[in-house]
Amino acid sequence: MTRMAPHSPRAPLLIVEDDSAILELLEEELQDAGYATLVAASAEDALATLSHSEVSLVISDVRLPGISGLQLLQQLRTDGSEVGFIVITAFGTIDQAVESLKMGADDFLTKPLDLEGVREAVFRVLEHRRLAERFDRPARDEGFHGIIGDSEPMHALFRDATRLARSEAPILILGESGTGKELLARAIHAESPRAEAPFVAVNCASIPGELMESEFFGHRKGAFTGATDNRQGLFQAARGGSLFLDEIGEMSPNLQAKLLRALQEKTVKAVGAETEDPIDVRIIAATHRDLEREIEAGHFRSDLFFRLETFSLRIPPLRERPGDIERLVSTLIAKHAAAQEKRIERIEPAALQALLDYPYPGNVRELENAVMRAVTLAEAGVLSHADLPERLRQRHETQRRHAPSGTSQATRPEQGNWPSLEEVEKRYIQKVLDATGGNKRKTADILGIARRTLYRRLEEE
Numbered sequence: 419m420t421r422m423a424p425h426s427p428r429a430p431l432l433i434v435e436d437d438s439a440i441l442e443l444l445e446e447e448l449q450d451a452g453y454a455t456l457v458a459a460s461a462e463d464a465l466a467t468l469s470h471s472e473v474s475l476v477i478s479d480v481r482l483p484g485i486s487g488l489q490l491l492q493q494l495r496t497d498g499s500e501v502g503f504i505v506i507t508a509f510g511t512i513d514q515a516v517e518s519l520k521m522g523a524d525d526f527l528t529k530p531l532d533l534e535g536v537r538e539a540v541f542r543v544l545e546h547r548r549l550a551e552r553f554d555r556p557a558r559d560e561g562f563h564g565i566i567g568d569s570e571p572m573h574a575l576f577r578d579a580t581r582l583a584r585s586e587a588p589i590l591i592l593g594e595s596g597t598g599k600e601l602l603a604r605a606i607h608a609e610s611p612r613a614e615a616p617f618v619a620v621n622c623a624s625i626p627g628e629l630m631e632s633e634f635f636g637h638r639k640g641a642f643t644g645a646t647d648n649r650q651g652l653f654q655a656a657r658g659g660s661l662f663l664d665e666i667g668e669m670s671p672n673l674q675a676k677l678l679r680a681l682q683e684k685t686v687k688a689v690g691a692e693t694e695d696p697i698d699v700r701i702i703a704a705t706h707r708d709l710e711r712e713i714e715a716g717h718f719r720s721d722l723f724f725r726l727e728t729f730s731l732r733i734p735p736l737r738e739r740p741g742d743i744e745r746l747v748s749t750l751i752a753k754h755a756a757a758q759e760k761r762i763e764r765i766e767p768a769a770l771q772a773l774l775d776y777p778y779p780g781n782v783r784e785l786e787n788a789v790m791r792a793v794t795l796a797e798a799g800v801l802s803h804a805d806l807p808e809r810l811r812q813r814h815e816t817q818r819r820h821a822p823s824g825t826s827q828a829t830r831p832e833q834g835n836w837p838s839l840e841e842v843e844k845r846y847i848q849k850v851l852d853a854t855g856g857n858k859r860k861t862a863d864i865l866g867i868a869r870r871t872l873y874r875r876l877e878e879e
């Protein structure tokens with residue numbers, strides 16, 4: 419493992435390029451823009467420089483004489499370096515660009531280089547990192563922009579979402595109903611350079627077919643009966659920001675064609691308008707459907723699918739990450755207790771066990787509804803088994819009856835020694851600590867809390 423010098427947003431940029439003409443051009447352009455620069459003619463040289471010099475951002479060509487720019491990126495990320503990284507790929511190698519973002523690049527540039535674009539990309543990446551560092555801690559304490567998930571697949575999802583958020587490409591979010599697709603879309607928007615502009619969400623299944631075009635693109639006065647004024651569409655309302663198209667699988671074929679055109683041309687035409695208007699919107703689409711099947715059935719356009727699915731993110735269903743349930747339960751109890759101005763001090767072990775054992779076909783939404791209901795019904799500060807919806811209780815009862823006697827101490831409702839939420843939290847922290855072999859940094863990362871907070875909790879024990 420190579421030891422890396424720390425990075426700071428104000429440290430020099432490192433340009434890695436074996437073509438001396440391009441190297442000079444980049445150096446000159448970036449120095450003119452006020453950045454200090456270091457150069458390397460190979461990835462090996464770059465690693466040597468990075469081991470002793472502080473660097474804010476690496477801009478590297480993919481094709482290099484020894485190890486490639488992508489291998490350099492991989493090596494850095496494997497070594498735990500979070501230095502900014504912009505990849506330069508040859509024209510027509512979009513696969514490489516996608517690959518690089520997946521591997522942890524912040525952005526990519528395509529040859530022939532547009533120098534203005536280089537400056538903008540460098541500025542954007544450094545600015546984004548500066549903000550991310552500033553807001554990192556509080557955001558992590560409440561999950562990823564409110565999305566709770568300590569399991570490895572969720573951490574990988576948050577990492578991918580953060581990377582994709584920085585690009586301008588459309589994103590497709592896949593996941594069963596209730597997995598948090600809209601939450602993720604909002605998180606991507608909040609992580610993106612468009613965070614200050616509007617996030618507009620629309621459920622494509624909820625707009626009647628005949629109104630869809632006008633809803634999306636707006637209309638001119640007199641375009642149809644009832645069009646008494648000019649009206650903006652969703653694309654105009656989301657100007658500068660992100661447009662979230664939920665249930666995209668429900669969009670009519672006619673509108674799919676128009677959306678594809680809007681994505682390709684970056685213009686839209688209001689109903690009844692003569693001319694096209696430019697748009698500046700990032701599309702985030704989501705579906706719980708299997709779009710490939712929809713294509714086979716002739717319901718979804720394959721060209722639109724390919725345009726959207728280059729950058730797709732899949733949210734795993736809750737049953738694939740049962741380790742997330744416990745923290746979701748404690749967070750959701752706290753959320754709904756606060757909303758209902760109630761104090762919940764304890765959860766009955768049998769209630770917790772029932773919540774942990776259930777497979778959640780309706781995913782987090784179903785879990786949240788169960789917890790919200792239980793908080794409403796809870797009395798004397800105790801969330802008990804009887805407060806849960808019947809289907810959870812029944813399943814748990816059946817399991818309990820079939821369990822060999824003595825196997826499940828904690829699930830015996832007659833046991834009076836119920837742990838408090840605080841105790842549940844402590845046990846959970848211990849579980850994660852054990853799983854990481856006592857590694858406190860990893861434990862804090864998995865728990866999504868600052869290391870400071872973890873030390874404090876451990877001291878309290």
Ligand SMILES: Nc1ncnc2c1ncn2[C@@H]1O[C@H](COP(=O)(O)OP(=O)(O)OP(=O)(O)O)[C@@H](O)[C@H]1O
Nearest residue numbers: 564565566594595596597598599600601706782783
């Ligand atoms: N990981 C999570 N952490 C906290 N809350 C979550 C999480 N996932 C989902 N939720 C909550 O579950 C509910 C459903 O989430 P959301 O509407 O984003 O799901 P969805 O996948 O878009 O559902 P649908 O496909 O039915 O539209 C919301 O109340 C959301 O706050």
